Structure formats: C-alpha cells, structure tokens
Amino acid sequence: MIDIRKLAARALLAMSFAAAAHGVSAQTYPSRPVTWIVPFAAGGPTDALARAIAERVARELGQPIVIDNAPGAGGTVGAAKASRAVPDGYTMLVGHMGYMGAAPALYKKLAYDPVKDFAPVFRFPDTPLVLMVRKEHPAKDIKALVDFGKANPDKLFISNAGVGSSSHLIAALFAASAGIRISQVPYKGAGPALIDVIGGQVDGIFDQTNTALPQIKEAKVRALAVTSKVRLPQLKDVPTLGETVLPGFEASTWYGIYSPKGTPQAVLDKVQQAYLKVMSDKTFTDRLAEQAIQMLPAEQYTGAALGKHTEAEVARWRAVAAKANIALD
Numbered sequence: 001m002i003d004i005r006k007l008a009a010r011a012l013l014a015m016s017f018a019a020a021a022h023g024v025s026a027q028t029y030p031s032r033p034v035t036w037i038v039p040f041a042a043g044g045p046t047d048a049l050a051r052a053i054a055e056r057v058a059r060e061l062g063q064p065i066v067i068d069n070a071p072g073a074g075g076t077v078g079a080a081k082a083s084r085a086v087p088d089g090y091t092m093l094v095g096h097m098g099y100m101g102a103a104p105a106l107y108k109k110l111a112y113d114p115v116k117d118f119a120p121v122f123r124f125p126d127t128p129l130v131l132m133v134r135k136e137h138p139a140k141d142i143k144a145l146v147d148f149g150k151a152n153p154d155k156l157f158i159s160n161a162g163v164g165s166s167s168h169l170i171a172a173l174f175a176a177s178a179g180i181r182i183s184q185v186p187y188k189g190a191g192p193a194l195i196d197v198i199g200g201q202v203d204g205i206f207d208q209t210n211t212a213l214p215q216i217k218e219a220k221v222r223a224l225a226v227t228s229k230v231r232l233p234q235l236k237d238v239p240t241l242g243e244t245v246l247p248g249f250e251a252s253t254w255y256g257i258y259s260p261k262g263t264p265q266a267v268l269d270k271v272q273q274a275y276l277k278v279m280s281d282k283t284f285t286d287r288l289a290e291q292a293i294q295m296l297p298a299e300q301y302t303g304a305a306l307g308k309h310t311e312a313e314v315a316r317w318r319a320v321a322a323k324a325n326i327a328l329d
C-alpha cells in the first residue's frame with residue numbers, strides 16, 4: 001500500500017532539491033525583487049494590467065515586482081528573452097494570446113515554444129476590445145465603417161501593437177469576417193498605436209478596454225463596436241460586433257504569467273497562491289471590473305488551467321490563422 005505521508009515527504013524533498021539546483025529556496029523565495037517581462041511598450045493595456053496585478057502580488061510575496069518592458073515583433077522579442085532567463089522564479093513573463101497562443105502559427109522561426117519552454121503560473125482575467133476611430137473619420141457607426149472598407153480597399157489604416165498582438169489578430173479576423181481589406185500599421189505597443197489614432201495619423205484601432213475607456217470618456221476617439229458577446233455596462237450605447245455586422249463574432253485578450261521551464265514547482269505554487277489570494281479580494285476585482293475586465297471562474301486562474309488553455313490556443317490559432325489567412329504583413 002502507498003504511504004501518503006512518505007509520498008508527500010519524498011515530493012517535498014524532490015522539490016527542495018530542484019529548487020536548490022537553481023540556488024533558490026522555496027521557503028525563503030522571494031528574497032530579492034522579482035522581474036516580470038512585459039513585451040510591449042509602457043502605457044498600453046498589457047503594461048497597465050500587469051502593473052495593477054504585480055503591485056498586489058508583490059505585497060503578498062513581500063518583495064517588489066519590477067516591470068521590464070521589452071517590446072518588439074508583437075511580443076515575441078520579450079517572450080524569447082524570458083524563455084532564456086534563469087528558471088529560479090526571479091524572471092517571469094507576462095504572456096498573452098498573441099505570442100503565447102498565435103505566434104507558432106504566424107512565425108516560421110520562433111525562438112521559443114510557448115508550451116515546452118515555459119511553466120504556466122497563473123491566468124489573469126480577460127479583456128475585451130473596443131474598435132475605435134479617430135474623431136474626424138467619416139464613419140459614424142460600425143456599419144458605415146464596414147461600408148467604407150468595402151468601397152476603399154486598403155484605405156482603412158488600423159494601428160496595432162505589432163504582428164501577432166491581439167490588436168493585430170482581432171483586426172485581421174474582423175477584416176476577414178467582414179470581407180474587407182484593411183491596412184494594418186504596427187507599433188511597439190497599443191499605447192503608441194492609440195496615441196496615433198487620437199492624433200489622427202491612422203484611422204482606428206482595436207484596443208483593450210482598460211486603456212480604451214478613458215480615451216472614449218474624454219471623447220478623444222469614437223467607439224464604434226465592442227468585441228465582447230454582450231454590451232459592456234461602461235459603454236451601453238456601443239453595440240457588439242456580433243449584434244451588428246458580424247453575427248457570432250466574439251473575441252477578447254487572455255493573459256497569464258509564465259516562468260521559464262525548470263522553475264521549481266514550490267516557487268510556482270507560492271506565486272500562484274499569492275495571486276489567488278489577491279483575486280479573492282473583491283475590492284481589487286471590482287476595480288478591474290470597472291475597466292470592463294472580465295473575471296473568470298476561480299479554477300481558471302490556476303497554472304494548471306493556464307497550461308491547458310495555452311495548448312488549446314496554440315492548436316486553435318493554427319486553424320484560425322490558416323482560415324482567416326493571417327500572415328506576417
């Protein structure tokens with residue numbers, strides 16, 4: 001008969017050996033600041049959400065979490081950097097649907113494998129996107145924008161956060177589903193990409209709600225549609241794409257924290273526990289919900305659930321990218 005206590009003791013011993021191999025003790029981790037790599041420019045939705053969560057997780061862990069913005073190639077530059085980091089829990093990646101889900105389908109040569117090179121730690125809540133245009137654009141509603149796109153192939157200039165970012169992927173899906181040809185304009189993050197919509201240098205953008213809502217509120221851009229299944233309480237007058245031009249269309253950006261493969265399990269567990277505690281604080285989740293960030297059932301926040309989700313998304317995007325003909329521009 002298996003003695004559960006012996007089994008647990010052996011597992012604990014194995015964990016502390018693994019941790020010791022990287023010079024890290026799970027008991028004292030973290031004993032110095034931790035770095036989270038955000039592979040987009042500061043001021044964008046990934047940066048904003050990561051900082052909000054990092055601040056709270058850091059409080060639980062008792063050490064600061066430093067955000068390292070490492071933009072480039074739709075997040076794949078930062079993800080590659082994270083995959084090469086020492087797997088000791090002191091460098092982790094803020095991953096998202098693009099470079100951790102779609103990238104293997106888009107990039108012929110990817111310097112990392114989202115599944116094989118990383119250990120999933122925990123999943124963030126999801127963020128829907130808003131399709132917005134510059135204030136002077138002639139399209140006053142979503143139908144008019146699609147009509148404009150049909151009448152003017154390649155003349156609708158949509159900015160994005162780089163090839164394979166969610167703003168790029170969702171704009172490509174939108175264009176393919178609506179049967180229009182748009183011109184995508186890549187930036188190093190949705191932050192600078194949105195600034196150029198406000199400035200009128202480009203026509204529009206699909207941006208995530210946490211950074212889109214303040215600009216819409218101040219009337220610096222015009223919101224035409226949201227990508228969520230139902231309308232957002234913060235934008236009651238803005239229709240969903242599904243109820244207007246694209247029945248059944250629904251999309252949002254998913255995120256998660258990943259650590260380089262080989263990080264001791266006890267360290268991953270400690271960080272996950274800290275996060276789950278943060279997400280059980282209703283004051284905090286209410287603050288995120290005010291930005292139209294969509295909470296998930298608690299069991300979906302775990303590292304195990306993020307691992308399954310990542311594998312499913314890598315497979316899904318291979319099919320989606322081929323069908324919608326999304327390729328590197």
Ligand code: MLT
Nearest residue numbers: 044046161166167189190
């Ligand atoms: C960003 O922070 O720049 C965005 O999350 C990128 C994106 O559109 O996916």
